[in-house]
Amino acid sequence: MLEMIKILTQTFGPSGSEKKVAGVIQKMLEGKVDEMRTDTMGNLICVKKGSGKKIMLAAHMDEIGVIISYIDEKGFLRFGNIGGLPPMIILGQRVMFENGIVGVVWYEESIDNMKNAKHDTMYIDIGAGSREEAEKLVKVGDMAVFVGDTIEQHGKVISKGLDDRVGCAILVQVALSQPKTDNEIYYVFTTQEEVGLRGAKTAAFGIVPDMALAIDVCDTGDTPKCKHMSVKLGKGPTIKIKDRSVIAHPEVKDRLVKAAEQNKIPYQLEVMMDGGTDAGSIHITAGGIPSGGVSIPTRFIHDTAEMVDLNDVENAVSLISAFIK
Numbered sequence: 001m002l003e004m005i006k007i008l009t010q011t012f013g014p015s016g017s018e019k020k021v022a023g024v025i026q027k028m029l030e031g032k033v034d035e036m037r038t039d040t041m042g043n044l045i046c047v048k049k050g051s052g053k054k055i056m057l058a059a060h061m062d063e064i065g066v067i068i069s070y071i072d073e074k075g076f077l078r079f080g081n082i083g084g085l086p087p088m089i090i091l092g093q094r095v096m097f098e099n100g101i102v103g104v105v106w107y108e109e110s111i112d113n114m115k116n117a118k119h120d121t122m123y124i125d126i127g128a129g130s131r132e133e134a135e136k137l138v139k140v141g142d143m144a145v146f147v148g149d150t151i152e153q154h155g156k157v158i159s160k161g162l163d164d165r166v167g168c169a170i171l172v173q174v175a176l177s178q179p180k181t182d183n184e185i186y187y188v189f190t191t192q193e194e195v196g197l198r199g200a201k202t203a204a205f206g207i208v209p210d211m212a213l214a215i216d217v218c219d220t221g222d223t224p225k226c227k228h229m230s231v232k233l234g235k236g237p238t239i240k241i242k243d244r245s246v247i248a249h250p251e252v253k254d255r256l257v258k259a260a261e262q263n264k265i266p267y268q269l270e271v272m273m274d275g276g277t278d279a280g281s282i283h284i285t286a287g288g289i290p291s292g293g294v295s296i297p298t299r300f301i302h303d304t305a306e307m308v309d310l311n312d313v314e315n316a317v318s319l320i321s322a323f324i325k
Contacts, residue, residue: 008152008165014065014143015195021061029073043203046188052182056209058194058278059167064143075128083194087117093304095144101137141214146304167215200278214279218295229266234309237267237316243272245280251317252292259322
């Protein structure tokens, strides 16, 4: 799993530019599913055919990043955000464009209070001396993602892009393990989740599954003076009850709890007051689809270095495999 997570997290794929991630996943699942297709939104849909219920499992391929909006006469790049980007977190971080060009995020030094550091008072320095020089390397509309190696330490994985490449890795592993079931399983690797849960909505409308799960990350409540939340790193994957985008369907939640308890898989219950997942768009699509979620407890979400526990990842694979049976 660790090697798979490394490959996926280090593949370029901001919202709207997920094609490389989809290509990597296609190679991983080649010959392991009955059908692979890509829809108009760029969602990768991998099907293991069956005669039973249609179950959709969704994990989003896109990651947070920046998009260039203007290049000034001195070659500094102004940018907008792709997904949630707290200015104080991205300050001083490196970003990489698809062509390999690296820049540093900084702020206008006339700011007298760092609380006033906003995206429109920040810039990216790629070392260019003029607009003309910069435009040979980067153009308006180009996207960049944050730079951050993937490392394992004490059973924890630290990396950029774990939201939600860790979810993609889990779905790939479930598909590779081929749990025996009569149900028809749709492993859906979605696009543009970070900018409005867009890809999942289109995919769900095309599939119209009987039941759906979103596999994503969730906050924890185990760091110093953090917001109150019962979820802790290393105590098992979470079964979603609620987030800002969805209240999990009780049947889906109960089936997940039953699967966990019958198979002695550790789990936690998740009530997340902020943030959303693909379940938020799936559950209101095509007349309504019973939806829920399994999440990986993650520290420092939407930071350039997120952290998960490998035991939670492995247990999520076991839980989802048990659920779809």
